[in-house]
Amino acid sequence: MSEPNPSETPANPSEPPSSEEVPIQPPATPTITWDDPIKGYFLPSDVTCMLDAGGFDLSNKDDVSANADGIYDKTSTGKMPKQMPPWTQQNPDPAHPLWTKQMCDNFKAWMDAGFP
Numbered sequence: 001m002s003e004p005n006p007s008e009t010p011a012n013p014s015e016p017p018s019s020e021e022v023p024i025q026p027p028a029t030p031t032i033t034w035d036d037p038i039k040g041y042f043l044p045s046d047v048t049c050m051l052d053a054g055g056f057d058l059s060n061k062d063d064v065s066a067n068a069d070g071i072y073d074k075t076s077t078g079k080m081p082k083q084m085p086p087w088t089q090q091n092p093d094p095a096h097p098l099w100t101k102q103m104c105d106n107f108k109a110w111m112d113a114g115f116p
Contacts, residue, residue: 065115
């Protein structure tokens with residue numbers, strides 16, 4: 001009679017699985033919500049500027065979600081936030097910078113998740 005092949009022998013359920021058997025989990029993705037971090041992307045000056053222009057309220061989740069496509073388009077292409085002289089879109093105000101790629105990616109993820 002031949003010895004059983006160890007690869008065909010069922011694992012002992014009382015033993016912890018070897019590291020080779022444990023599936024590797026991807027790192028948890030932080031939840032992107034209005035309260036963290038999206039609301040913080042809109043500076044008070046952005047809110048005032050948009051309200052003064054007769055637009056919508058960037059401090060209001062419903063207004064931002066209703067206008068999310070346009071906001072994403074303008075921020076991801078560097079057209080917003082609008083820079084005021086002496087600053088330009090090419091030389092933005094360090095105190096009022098353009099959105100980073102990460103900020104744009106987070107905003108898009110928030111949109112794709114249904115605006116939580």
